[in-house]
Amino acid sequence: MKVVSWNINSLRRRQDRLFEWLMKASPDVVCLQETKCSDDQFPEMALTAAGYRSVFHGQKSYNGVAIISRTDLLDRQASLCDEVDDPQARVIAATVSGIRIFSIYAPNGQAVGSDAFNYKLKWFDRLRSCVRQAQQKFVNVLVCGDFNVAPEDRDVHDPMLWRGAIMCSELEREAFRSLEQIGLRDTLRIHHLESGLFSWWDYRLLAFPKNRGLRIDEILASENMAARCVAAGVDREMRKGKEPSDHAPVWAEFSP
DNA sequence: ATGGTTGCTTAGCAA
Numbered sequence: 001m002k003v004v005s006w007n008i009n010s011l012r013r014r015q016d017r018l019f020e021w022l023m024k025a026s027p028d029v030v031c032l033q034e035t036k037c038s039d040d041q042f043p044e045m046a047l048t049a050a051g052y053r054s055v056f057h058g059q060k061s062y063n064g065v066a067i068i069s070r071t072d073l074l075d076r077q078a079s080l081c082d083e084v085d086d087p088q089a090r091v092i093a094a095t096v097s098g099i100r101i102f103s104i105y106a107p108n109g110q111a112v113g114s115d116a117f118n119y120k121l122k123w124f125d126r127l128r129s130c131v132r133q134a135q136q137k138f139v140n141v142l143v144c145g146d147f148n149v150a151p152e153d154r155d156v157h158d159p160m161l162w163r164g165a166i167m168c169s170e171l172e173r174e175a176f177r178s179l180e181q182i183g184l185r186d187t188l189r190i191h192h193l194e195s196g197l198f199s200w201w202d203y204r205l206l207a208f209p210k211n212r213g214l215r216i217d218e219i220l221a222s223e224n225m226a227a228r229c230v231a232a233g234v235d236r237e238m239r240k241g242k243e244p245s246d247h248a249p250v251w252a253e254f255s256p
Numbered sequence: 257a258t259g260g261t262t263g264c265t266t267a268g269c270a271a
Contacts, residue, residue: 062270
């Protein structure tokens with residue numbers, strides 16, 4: 001089973017690219033982030049015609065997440081488990097073949113120490129609690145998305161330049177590690193230890209051709225799923241060409 | 257070098 005996580009940076013803007021890629025790459029499950037469209041704008045019918053079911057949780061202009069799958073998506077949940085009424089559409093979960101799958105779009109945090117930054121840290125606490133709840137019910141859990149955290153220096157093109165900056169600060173990395181401490185594994189690192197593997201490149205200053213990027217999109221797997229992970233990678237091709245998202249899809253392959 | 261690019265919406269914010 002091939003699972004992909006992709007921050008598409010506007011589904012409406014990149015719908016053609018999405019469908020071409022689905023036909024070519026033929027993934028089993030795709031977690032999308034920053035769909036930036038309300039639920040009434042989501043191309044559910046077109047996806048059905050292409051052979052994909054979908055669950056989605058969007059809002060006007062910003063954020064928005066979805067999961068699309070070749071097989072049934074059960075028990076859709078569009079929240080972080082708690083009763084907090086969050087106006088930002090950043091989480092959706094569903095069950096595919098007995099695997100509980102989350103598509104998450106973590107807050108960016110704007111600047112270290114800002115209100116948005118503190119909201120980001122609290123949001124990670126809420127996410128951790130929510131994933132723990134899922135782990136009570138499911139042995140197989142995947143948490144896929146844009147975490148807006150580069151977990152280690154090897155995930156950063158220029159660690160000295162980014163030292164302590166947003167997405168790289170110690171508090172954010174600690175928040176990310178707290179997810180690993182409840183038994184989630186960063187699937188890319190099961191198969192690749194090298195630096196230079198990124199998932200996001202700024203649109204500015206030729207960042208992509210210079211490979212000046214960060215790895216902030218991850219597929220985290222529960223122990224049982226990690227044991228089944230036979231390959232993982234980044235689809236850099238999708239960052240190329242006309243009007244790409246600023247993120248490339250990251251993927252992980254699981255044996256039955 | 258304190259710049260620059262894109263999306264959403266239409267002046268300015270978010271990323």
